[in-house]
């Protein structure tokens with residue numbers, strides 16, 4: 001009985017040690033519990049999307065905190081990740097400190113995701129749920145809002161990225177977003193451009209191969225959090241028994 005509980009605990013914590021157990025001699029000795037320890041469970045990839053100032057960062061932080069408090073390993077990531085070499089080029093562009101040709105900056109945003117894929121996969125496989133503030137959908141929505149860019153062209157560099165198990169779209173009218181803190185400082189923060197971005201997001205949301213959930217971002221921070229937590233708990237449970245998918249493949 002002690003051994004059974006101990007193995008169950010190892011599985012619950014989804015640590016790397018659980019992986020080691022599945023191939024170790026211990027399991028051969030305790031044959032009856034081997035199936036418990038061998039059913040290794042991955043973390044979920046949860047993405048929050050929306051126009052600028054929709055409340056994504058606020059909700060990502062709250063979700064990670066709530067998951068951690070409930071005993072689930074969870075970490076936050078954000079794109080662009082402005083800390084890498086590529087991220088620094090992107091950040092200077094967004095802050096209007098430098099100019100980049102539109103195709104070039106689109107590919108840089110995508111490369112900034114690809115450079116973090118090995119780390120993302122490692123975390124997911126270790127059982128860590130990743131809560132991601134923007135992903136390839138922002139990449140496509142923002143670039144395709146510029147003249148002369150098709151959705152298809154914009155999607156192509158991100159084909160094959162780890163596929164999110166859940167995409168939470170925080171829906172907010174750009175006029176309402178504009179009223180929120182510090183709107184207007186960065187390159188894309190103007191209401192007309194954001195309206196086109198919203199239309200592009202709406203086109204992307206028609207894709208039935210992804211688990212899109214639309215959330216009314218005009219609600220209070222706490223109300224939004226409750227809804228987001230419920231969707232996330234379901235997605236985490238579903239993802240546990242599935243392999244990591246590939247985006248747009």
Ligand SMILES: Nc1ncnc2c1ncn2[C@@H]1O[C@H](COP(=O)(O)OP(=O)(O)OP(=O)(O)O)[C@@H](O)[C@H]1O
Pocket residue numbers: 050051052053054055056057058059180181217218219220221224
């Ligand atoms: N539900 C909400 N109701 C009212 N204000 C909110 C809500 N959620 C966030 N805010 C406020 O709106 C501002 C933007 O929030 P936040 O940084 O979370 O948005 P964001 O979508 O991550 O923005 P960006 O895309 O520009 O980085 C902040 O001042 C935040 O406190």
Ligand SMILES: Cc1cn([C@H]2C[C@H](O)[C@@H](COP(=O)(O)O)O2)c(=O)[nH]c1=O
Pocket residue numbers: 052079080094109110134135136138139140142143186188189
């Ligand atoms: C990931 C990604 C983002 N963008 C745009 C969207 C925003 O205007 C900024 C990032 O701002 P944040 O406050 O750091 O979220 O960049 C984009 O154009 N392409 C992308 O791939």
